[in-house]
Amino acid sequence: MSETLASHLTALKPEIWLTGTILVMLVLDLLVGKRSARTVGVFGLIGIGGAMWALMNQSSVPVRAFGLISIDTYSIFFRALIISATGIVMLHGMVFRGIEDETRAEFGPMLVGAALGACLLVSTDNLIMLLVGMELLSLCSYVMAGWQKKERRSAEAGLKYLVYGAMASGLMLFGFSLLYGLSGSMWMPEIALAVSEAWSLGDAGQHMIVVIASTLVFVGFGFKISAFPFHFWAPDVYEGSPTPVTSMLAVASKTAGFGVLIRFVDTVYLDLTIAEDWLGRFGYVIAVLAAITMTYGNVTAVKQNNIKRLLAYSSIAHAGYLLMGVAVMTTATVDNRAAVGIGMESILFYLVSYYIATLGAFGCAMAFANRFGAETLEDYEGLGWSSPWIGACFIIFLTSLVGLPPAIGLIGKWLLFKATLSVGLDWLAVIAALNAAVALFYYFKIARALFLRGDTDYQEGLASKGVIPGLAHLSLIVLAIFTVYFGLMWDGIMEWVSEAVM
């Protein structure tokens, strides 16, 4: 084996682990036959652990594998979030009662397939690979959203996700074709050259093409991160999908969307000195979208009754906060280039805090649904006293989502606000602060239902005994501990984030 081939394959070790896991799970499902769900799940967990191990041992020297995939600290950061989230979702998928036992074994390969797509998506700077990664992620997600056979809502979630998702990726593809026409290349740095040339030297028609292509591409990315006005699928799909799938969509899929969005913006629009007026307007549009997204998400969340739907709107609102960071990156002027790095760091840090708290919150929602069949705020009344551990964890995650001390969410919000103020987007910071106050109201509604309403008597739910459910509960407690621990000692995460941005 030649040395280059070996180094390229070494760089792709986590992806190879994931691919192997998919194959092993598929074959095992056939070999073991009945009651294969647990065996397949355990092997899935081992495979994901292997991928995580391979990722952690990866050197931080950038490699371009096969000319399509760029493995650097940035992609290692995002792949670490995606793969670890997949592991936790896999664990929760093994205990969630909404998934029938006879289909549970097939759920694993689909989930790992989505993770593989997400990993490719965040590591590539080539449009062909980007499309393949995004479609792999999307197609697996469509199937998983409609997974529950006996649930009408799940079928509907699958259809809605499919129709809107296919439309968004079609529009994105048309945008890619225009960018290809401009530049003659699928490689982002060359597209960046062509875009800046078309903008600074071209006539009105060329400006028009750049604007149309950028808009269409952002439809695709905006759909993945559920930003306004491409958010309308999110509440329905989050509510209808099985809860572990919802956490996958809210965490891994959204993280991957932000990963590719930031890389695209950074490479295509910010690498070169594109004319100021373009960048100024672009950043302004993103800032307005961020403000609308967060306000819409928070205000609509207030009147929701279904917990998953409420968390879905909250996740739209968080996409708005994260877009603030993108607005910071794009409004950075030529004499304030440091702001690009600051904006990126704040997004990445906020993603970590969002990742921990959202994964935990949906995990708690799953635990309550499993044990008591609880879905709405009324169902939740008094349940905190019946399962105090999960209830307490839920409170911690909500604290982090709203941004109160001592949770990590506070640090994330603080960094984002600081970055926003540093480029002079004061109005955006004010809107975000007002939004945090609105968010406090509806997150408190969950906490109040859990502990302050209803009777405090112990309710016997459907208890689940065994190692795997125990591990699933333990994962929630570990996430809650992380939320508080990193809220007090965030230096480690800060270091990791700034290494990823380098």
Next chain:
Amino acid sequence: MMLFLQDAADAATEVAADTAVVSATAVDIANSTFAGNLYAYLIVSGALFLLGLAAILTRRNSLYVLMGVELILNSANLNFVAFARFGNYGLDGQVMALFVIVLAAAEAAIALAIVLRIFNDFGSIDITRTDSLRD
């Protein structure tokens, strides 16, 4: 309806005209003997794109919506192949077109499975009739 089609046709010509302007500068027309034909391809792809978009936005039958998506994918494909051929851009565009064809097939397989389930559960594949999830 006729009025709407007229509007769509007008818009198609407009977009096609815009697309043509950029390709005239981005692609070195002078060196290509087939130069004139690029516009023809771009006009067709622009029209396909708008028809697909119109189908997605106006149709309520989910199969028609998915056909609209296929039209959009194919309009992008046509763009890729035309740019690759007339711009002498190498094989990237054609490779992309092949990938898109495969992805469209995979998407259609999944889409039909989901639509079949919707028909079993709701007795209709009208996307406005699936309303068990709402605010």
